[in-house]
Amino acid sequence: MKNVWFKIEAMSAMRVALVNDYEVVAQGFLGMLRSYRDVLQVVEMDLRHNVSQPVDVTLYDTFAALQGDGEDVRQLAANPLAGKVVVYSWNLDPALVEAAFANGASAYLSKGLPARELVAALEAVHRGERPALAPERGAPQPVGGDWPGREEGLTPREAEVLALITQGLGNVEISERTHLSVNSVKTFIRSCYRRIGVTNRSQAILWGVEHGFRPDRGRIRLDEAGREPA
Amino acid sequence: MKNVWFKIEAMSAMRVALVNDYEVVAQGFLGMLRSYRDVLQVVEMDLRHNVSQPVDVTLYDTFAALQGDGEDVRQLAANPLAGKVVVYSWNLDPALVEAAFANGASAYLSKGLPARELVAALEAVHRGERPALAPERGAPQPVGGDWPGREEGLTPREAEVLALITQGLGNVEISERTHLSVNSVKTFIRSCYRRIGVTNRSQAILWGVEHGFRPDRGRIRLDEAGREPA
DNA sequence: CCTTTCTTCACCCCAAGGGGTGAAGAACGT
DNA sequence: ACGTTCTTCACCCCTTGGGGTGAAGAAAGG
Structure with a gap:
């Protein structure tokens, strides 16, 4: 119909x-x-x-x-x-x-x-x-759609910030890319790291490489x- | 004979x-x-x-x-x-x-x-x-032997430090692993980064991932x- | 309405990283 | 002997990253 x-x-x-x-x-x-x-x-x-x-x-x-x-x-x-x-x-x-x-x-x-x-x-x-x-x-x-890390519980913004980290961008670069304040970026980094269980950028990058964030x-x-x- | x-x-x-x-x-x-x-x-x-x-x-x-x-x-x-x-x-x-x-x-x-x-x-x-x-x-x-990054001109020590960076270790951890002073580690990091053309750890890790350092x-x-x- | 989650932002403080300079010893090649 | 390269280390200074606290708004669900 x-x-x-x-x-x-x-x-x-x-x-x-x-x-x-x-x-x-x-x-x-x-x-x-x-x-x-x-x-x-x-x-x-x-x-x-x-x-x-x-x-x-x-x-x-x-x-x-x-x-x-x-x-x-x-x-x-x-x-x-x-x-x-x-x-x-x-x-x-x-x-x-x-x-x-x-x-x-x-x-x-x-x-x-x-x-x-x-x-x-x-x-x-x-x-x-x-x-x-x-x-x-x-x-x-x-609404709908998908993003890397969704199954691991990452929110869309956390996922996006992690993807940019995994691309090698620094906090200020991510801030510029996303048009967010660097403070917001740091906040997402904090919550993202807690969620995936890492404590520094190196670990985050390696996690991202292994979980489809490249x-x-x-x-x-x-x-x-x-x-x-x- | x-x-x-x-x-x-x-x-x-x-x-x-x-x-x-x-x-x-x-x-x-x-x-x-x-x-x-x-x-x-x-x-x-x-x-x-x-x-x-x-x-x-x-x-x-x-x-x-x-x-x-x-x-x-x-x-x-x-x-x-x-x-x-x-x-x-x-x-x-x-x-x-x-x-x-x-x-x-x-x-x-x-x-x-x-x-x-x-x-x-x-x-x-x-x-x-x-x-x-x-x-x-x-x-x-x-004498003889091989190591990752040799073709890119990395010295053995530079290669080892980069391999450990690519494993996610921090400077102090690398210092402990290699039994070198953290100052030595920083020196190798500096020379290594210059050699491979990166300026920060994120880039170094990604370079390492792509060049056999994992x-x-x-x-x-x-x-x-x-x-x-x- | 309240709670939870997500998003966004500020500020504080400290740790870790990175660039520079200098020094010294060993090995190798000219 | 000198020059080059590799290795090792110290110290200075600044930038970047990260943990914490607090605040506020929007949306969804009970």
Whole structure:
């Protein structure tokens, strides 16, 4: 019933690429949209690569990555294959949002959106609209999706800070990358270390290396059924 | 001619195991003794494992490992399969040598020994003697052998300190492990960082992870020709 | 409403790390 | 003998990291 409705409304499924350096994040996104394959087809997930085939929308997930104002989004926006570039973040600072638009992004979506609203927003983007940003109060809580360390009990922010530690960034660098105060970064480091049972950075890095916190590399292409080829 | 002489003198080749956590080190040892296969047969190299088959002599290389006074040598000495335990180190501090003997080691050999003298010393050990330690002045320069980072230009000590950094140890811990002053450790860290082009520990750890400085794991058994089975 | 969790931030204080300088001895090569 | 490299150590000074305490707001659940 629902499938039929969407089929009438859309001539063909929108083609989407997801860009983020952590396969867990990419796979989590894929899982979240599993029910929407008739309207939205994730055809590619890029890990440290730019988009390689024509898509309608590229979703750039900022987890442990440069924000919307950085080089990555600029390059995506300049890539004719990438279609509309959407920054997908839980950092909703208006200044950052504006900077992302100035950097070539077509939309900026909160990671707090439930899947249904996310899909609707992506469709609006595809139609050339600029959907609202909601939720707008407080920091969004991720709905669906996945991140490294989730099974070990890390919160999204703890995971992101640990991922950046595992990339070798110092506290001030992480502060700049995430647009958080260095005090906030230290707080996340403290809670993260307690959670994973380490007491210094060296141990944290080694823990991260062994638990999927190193950026992955590669490109995952999906077939029409949303599966990775054998 | 030489082979015949040794064959008359020794009823069969002495069986030797090498214990160290870095495969490069183990392989370097093997290469150094390649010419002495008729008198000395390296039958096993153990990476983070105790000896698994009966050997006459176990050579414990202290590179980035506990010294002769530590738990590893104690366990080897207690292992009936290990035969005579020989500590093979470039740290010739008399107190440490004594402690190694008290810990169950049968001999303590300098890594500065050329291959020929090393083999002769091992034979003496096998016969029940306790060979002299030479060279006795200064720190021995390694003759033959191999260590991680050698191709990148790291000195043996720089490599050892980096290996311990990559294991997550702090400066004071490394100082204790190596029996060096913490000032010496800092000096090696400085020179090492300059050599590999990093400026902080995080980068050093990641460099180490990517360049073979993480302890390896496994056991390599060699056949009579000194080759690893296919 | 209260509790819990997550997020964000400030401030205090101390430990650990890192860059610099200098010194000395041993070994090796010219 | 001199120069170079490796090793070992000391000391100075500053930066970075980490543990603690406290505060506040938002969201979710009972």
